[in-house]
Amino acid sequence: MWGILIALLSGALMSVQGVFNTELTKQSSLWVSTGWVQFSALLVCIAAWFFTGRQSIGTLARVEHKYILLGGVIGAFITITVIQSMSALGPAKAAMLIVVAQLAVAYLIELMGLFGVDKVEFQWRKLIGMAMAIGGIILFKWEK
Structure with missing residues (x-):
C-alpha cells in the first residue's frame, strides 16, 4: 500500500513540477530554468544528506555499472522534454x-x-x- 501511495504522490508532484518548470521557462529560458531545477534539487539533496545519515559519497566511485551514474544527466533531459511537451500540448x-x-x-x-x-x-x-x-x-x- 505504501508503494502505491508514494507512486501516486510521485505522479502528482511530476505534474505540478512540469507546470512550474514550463512557466519558469516562459519567464526565463529553457537552460536557465533547467539549470535552476537541477541546482535546487542538488541543494535539497545535500540538506537531506546532512540530516539523514551522511553515507560516504565515495561509494559512487565503486558502483558496479558506471552507466547507472547517468541518472542526473537523464534527469536534465527529462526536465527539458517535460517543459517542451507541456508547453506544446x-x-x-x-x-x-x-x-x-x-x-x-x-x-x-x-x-x-x-x-x-x-x-x-x-x-x-x-x-x-x-x-x-x-x-x-x-x-x-x-x-x-
Missing part, C-alpha cells in the same frame, strides 16, 4: 503521453531484463492494458 495531454511512454519503456526493460532488472515473461494482458491506455489518450484528445 498542455499539462494533461503531455502527462498522458509521458505516462504511456514510461509504461511502455518500463515494460520493455522488464521483458528484456535490462539494467539489472529481473526479466519477466510476456503477458498479453499487460499489452492490452497499454493499448487501452493509448485508447484513453485518443479518446481524451478527440474533438468533434
Whole structure:
C-alpha cells in the first residue's frame, strides 16, 4: 500500500513540477530554468544528506555499472522534454503521453531484463492494458 501511495504522490508532484518548470521557462529560458531545477534539487539533496545519515559519497566511485551514474544527466533531459511537451500540448495531454511512454519503456526493460532488472515473461494482458491506455489518450484528445 505504501508503494502505491508514494507512486501516486510521485505522479502528482511530476505534474505540478512540469507546470512550474514550463512557466519558469516562459519567464526565463529553457537552460536557465533547467539549470535552476537541477541546482535546487542538488541543494535539497545535500540538506537531506546532512540530516539523514551522511553515507560516504565515495561509494559512487565503486558502483558496479558506471552507466547507472547517468541518472542526473537523464534527469536534465527529462526536465527539458517535460517543459517542451507541456508547453506544446498542455499539462494533461503531455502527462498522458509521458505516462504511456514510461509504461511502455518500463515494460520493455522488464521483458528484456535490462539494467539489472529481473526479466519477466510476456503477458498479453499487460499489452492490452497499454493499448487501452493509448485508447484513453485518443479518446481524451478527440474533438468533434
